[in-house]
Amino acid sequence: MELKRENVLIEALPYIQKFYNSIMVIKLGGHAMVDSEIMNDIIRDIVLLRFVGIHPVIVHGGGPEITEKMERMGKKSEFIGGIRITDDETLEIARMVLVGNINTKIVSLIGHHGGHAVGLSGKDGKMILARKKPPQKVRIKEMEHDVDLGWVGDTEIINPELIHILTNKSYIPVISPIAMDTKGNTLNINADVVASDIAVSLNAEKLILLTDVTGVLRDKDDPSTRISQIAVEEVEQLIEEDVISSGMIPKVRSAASAVISGVDRVHIINGSVSHSLLLELFTDTGIGTMVYEAENNK
């Protein structure tokens, strides 16, 4: 039954009260941002959250745009377990696309919709101290090989002070997944990983990962096979069975890691569906995939 317009607002009231003053980390996946109309709608929803008393913190990706720029320069993208192998040139492209292009675009859009955003990378205020990811084990023709991913980072320390300063003054922080190691090297980190680590460091109420599919699917080509809940204990098995592949691997692992480290609610939802963020936050409708810890009996 469709709710009358005024009832929609009333249904939202308990959620607005519950979430008042809380921090929500929202990760905007590159795929959900490919369409400018969708991106515009998502940003408007995020500005709405700020005006009902929630503190949104945005972490954004931009994988498809990096891939496209690389293609235009005649360079092929290579991924291992959803993580981009990043040589010198790829790092330069990733930095330009993420920090120079996508981050400023999001900041402008928030301003356009009446919010106040501050664009940051993990380098600002030494927010993310990273270290180069160790070589990854890859099975090629039954043989295990160590593959060096190049300038890819794991987060080592997150210093959330700058984020708190900004949210306390009602700014919306917009964070790109580029960071520095102790030697001053620039590192490219998967945006899902950054979103998860930031959500943990902020003790966020929720982590919401917006992507271009309706959640984790049992058959990734069939949207009707959505898995509505995944226990963290099931994640590695689903990867092993190849149910979860490519870009969904870091997403689900990051979601699980956030849950294990104390973020109560982690949801993977489809950002390309109109107002999915508002539906997730302010209604009883169960959308997307929730990642939970079975031990906590959620």
Ligand SMILES: Nc1ncnc2c1ncn2[C@@H]1O[C@H](COP(=O)(O)OP(=O)(O)O)[C@@H](O)[C@H]1O
């Ligand atoms: N089991 C699965 N369910 C849903 N999507 C999956 C699954 N396995 C792999 N994928 C792929 O993961 C993609 C989402 O990850 P990614 O491309 O990195 O998105 P984003 O840019 O939003 O971070 C989907 O578009 C889909 O192609």
Ligand SMILES: CC(=O)N[C@@H](CCC(=O)OP(=O)(O)O)C(=O)O
């Ligand atoms: C190391 C690594 O994989 N970095 C990612 C950063 C961007 C990202 O994560 O974008 P999405 O969220 O759109 O996938 C990359 O270069 O694609």
